[in-house]
Amino acid sequence: MIKLFKNLTKKDLLIILAVIFLVIFSVYLDLKLPEYMSEITKLIQTEDSTLNEILTSGLMMMLCAVSSLICTVVTGYLTSLLAARFSRSIRRKIFSTVESYGVAEIKKFQTSSLITRTTNDVTQIEMLLAMGLQFIIKSPVMAVWALVKILNRSSELSIITFIGVIIIVLTNIYIIKKVSPRFEKMQKLTDKINGVTRENLTGIRVIRAFNAENFQHERFENVNNELTSTQLANQKTFSIMEPIMTFVMHFQNLGIYFVGAFLIMQVGIIEKINLFSNMVVFSSYGLQVIMSFLMLTMIFMILPRAQVSAKRINEVLDEKILVQDGNYDKDTKEKGTVEFKDVSFKYPDADEYILKNISFKANKGETVAFIGSTGSGKSTLVNLVPRLYDATEGEVIVDGVNVKEYKLSSLNNKLGYIPQKAVIFTGSVEDNISYGTNGKRKPNKKKIKEAIEVAQGKDFVEKMNEGYSSHLARGGTNISGGQKQRLSIARAIARDPEIYIFDDSFSALDYQTDAKLRTELKRYTKDATILIVAQRIGTIINADKIIVLDKGECVGIGTHKELLKNCDIYKEIALSQLSKEELENA
């Protein structure tokens, strides 16, 4: 937590200082208030006081109240300012840190966790600052100060307040101890009931086909029962909170009056009036002591949650980024070449290599394809080119320069990368195609149209309500998977890259579209080098070079025909998809 707060700027710290000062002042005023009350009490009890005297005291009391109001409003303004400022800057810091992450870091944290860290966790911290900061400063100051005040006034009556405080603190400890483990369980059960319901919905066809409706309902009911009883147990525990609090506050008051009355009986006449007015003030101080202890225990409820959030945020900010930017941004002699020199790769903490001693060279205009079963490392291999990962050993060379030496943006300017899972951004079709920068100017409308046409998207885009400026929903939910993939390919085409990287981008397309797209692409980008990861033999059958991977090792390089003859694994893959005669016909 403290570490996170090191991100506070000087101005932020100044605000905190002002808040501390204001809070102390307002505590002073809040505690001054009952003194005027005691004054008024005394005046009322004394027969010959004048209205003027009472009005003066009343006026002073009002002054206190107004000043205290001003103090708290200004404090409120400052804390909300601070909270908003801090959360804005932390949110930005996390966002830009995550942007600089490589795939390895993203994988380590997982996207969904990074999202909650940037949003919910920051909100937690913000809440702590906006609502908690005042309490955190105020309640200990108030508790101590008010305690001192009451001790000065009457030690006998203080005992009553002490008893009240002890009861409140014990109750809260009991509740926190009892409830907090159940909260975790609640969270899990909520996830579980969501899980079972999701299961029932996604598997609705299977469930009905198996006539398993009752079976599923029973599963649901089991979780439902457990959830309900845990929740009930929690609420029952919480139920003692309010009665005990009101009980303590009322009984403190009653106790002060009752004990006070007996104290009064024992002293002289002059002392009696003093004691009486003391007693009235005391009951309001006592209330303040109890309230501030209540606030203190509340802080102990909020603080751990914020602490967890702070820890999660720090983890993101402290992560060491593996892929570091280079500084080569000049022109290269070669164009459109990709060379792997004895490249091996493993994840930083893993023992096993995912890629072992891969060497090949793709020349300008060539199509190089990678095939192999899942887990063979073909996707990882092409990801080394845009430095989504860095090779553990060996060199990856683009246009004659090691990729690690490039400034990332200059390297990226050469590449057109299409991931397996199409990424669609909220915005128009055009925005999506012209996404990013390539060191040159943004593609114009004509270029965008061309790119979409090559990617076989013209028909469906033009059928959309507003054609090329049609809005695409978040995650592209208003178009189909195949359409998304075509747009994602068009995006790469519009970039005019030297090197295309298709990371299994054709699986979502049907055979027909797949074939047509590749023909068109080849025609449109004669000079571009193409790296393709594929699962279907049909997709790569015409590649200049096919690299067969098995368990991270290269087990064959050559054309389709060559490999059919001399690579068993390739043959196995091919035969599982096409019949013998079909393969020979091809």
Add this chain to the structure above:
Amino acid sequence: MPRPEMKQEKSKDFTGSMKRLFNSLGSWKAILIISIILGFFSAALSAIAPNKLADLTDVVSDGIKPNVKKLEIVSEKIGNNIVKNLNINSKEINITKNTDNEQYKIMLKKFNSMSIEEKSNLLEDFEIDGIKISKNDQIEYLNIISTIDENTITNDLLKKLDKLPKSINKLVEPKMNVENLKKRSMILATIYLLSSILIYIESIMLAYMSNGYAKRLRTSISTKINKLPLKYFDNHETGDILSRVTNDVDTVGMNINQSISSLVTNLTLFIGSIIMMFVTNWIMALTAILSSILGFISSFFILKKSQKYFVKRQSELGEINGHIEEIYSGHNVVKVYNGEQEAIEKFDEINNRLYESNRKSQFLSGIMQPIMGFIGNFGYVAVCVVGALLVMNDKTSFGTIVAFMIYIRLFTRPLSQIAQALTALQSTAAAAERIFEFQDEIELSNEDSLTDEISKEDAKGNIEFKNVSFGYNKDKEIIKNFSAKIKSGQKIAIVGPTGAGKTTMVNLLMKFYEINKGDIIIDGKSIKNLTRENVHKLFCMVLQDTWLFDGTIRDNIKYNQEEVSDETIWDACRIVGIDHFIKTLPQSLSANINDSESISSGQKQLITIARGMIEDAPFLILDEATSNVDTRTEELVQKAMDKLTTGRTSFIIAHRLSTIKNADLILVMNEGNIIEQGNHNELLEKNGFYAKLYNSQFQR
């Protein structure tokens, strides 16, 4: 720390929904009513308490006032004795009643200058209220009295009273009515204790009620899911239904627990304290109410205004979450396309807007409390001042002021709570509406009247499509007049590009959707006369998205079939070729599907095939899946599928050419329609859509 409702939703029909909500409580209704009554009594007790506290305070404050009257009696008695013994028959000097009397003072002066002997001759011992006052005490008393004149201030006077001789002091000393004190304290203690107990019972009852009701709502949604036609799920998002089960039910459960009790308690407190204030003292009641109104109005405006910023904040939070999600999940594209700058610019723009609304909403909601506190203090001062005036004019007692100090707090607090409870009820109504809406969806038709039945054992496996027409929408028929006769054991391949509507055939065969025209005849019986349950029993279905639930492998394979021995399960596993793999798992069949990450998607698919094996139905619907399985597992899967199809009439959504070519009948689908049918060679000869599709994979 109360906060304004984050999400303020307006219900469409507030009273209607609340009525329905109340009616649907069923047996919980009584509990709710009882707890409302308890809440009412508890709040009523809280409203009465300050009035009783005022009585207690009066007892105490009576106990500090010196009994000056007794002093007068003493003075009179002494004076009379002196007069008697002096034999000064100056009856015209009236020394009795008034200590301020000039003559009395002259006499005192004279008396005090006498010697002690002379003094004691003039005095006599006497008793008042059973207390004996000796001559010496009297001499001392007169000595002190003589120093008092009209200029002596009260404080000094009280100090002098303290110095009086013991016997006289005892007379004057304020008397606390201990009996009364104890009685009043007991009454208050009872009220406080009773009120706390009532609150406790109320909240326990409400906890049972709200949780029981929420549980019933969840159950009803789960049951409803099973009764809805598949059409509903095709048109509604999973997330939407999910949020009804969790968020909406939570909202309803939480709010009927908290809002209703808070509404009852605070309304009672509010009205009760107004009544009690007027009962206690009407002038001060008016003072308290008038001084608070100003505060209420201002806080109402703040609440309104902050609500606006909260809504804005919520929508901006949503926006920034969306952007973050988009950029994080598209991280690789953002990086390789150099889109970082673009992303952070957009982020900054939303982040700044969020900052503004954050600041404003937090500030406005943050100052609500101080303002309410100030209203309290303001009312406090007003009550003190007005009360002091009244006390001085003997119009009321000090206890009343103490009571009003509490009433001010009792009376100002409920209004904001009532406002909060009302907004919470609004969102309750909105959530309840969504739940009710779901409960009101049209259910599957009743099938009790259907009498035809085909048992699994008697089924032969013939199926006939007779002029079948179907459309998801009434006005758009996608399958037109389709006829086909399929004999027992034949294989039917359904092919077509993605999105061609291949699942439509599954929907019709499984009676997930009702056909519009024509008929499907299974073993001579119309599907219309068979119950859905019966149809499902006849079909075994293995779909591409491997659906497994969170449980052990055994449970997933056996699924809802009762009495399946492990032996049978192992047999099925052996046939599909997953037995070796399962044996490698430490917990074997009892391994949990979700826990073991070592189960690949291909292996999961094999498990679903084993599940189909166990079901052992005469008809088979199979969705050949290929894309995300590695080649070796794929081979296993295909072998397993082939074994599953043998001897069964099978409908296969086909991806493999070998399946397609061997099929007895190929149904070619595009854009929802069956556009061609026939076997492989027939269709190639036709040189139509199928031929094009088939050839496309060899295209250069």
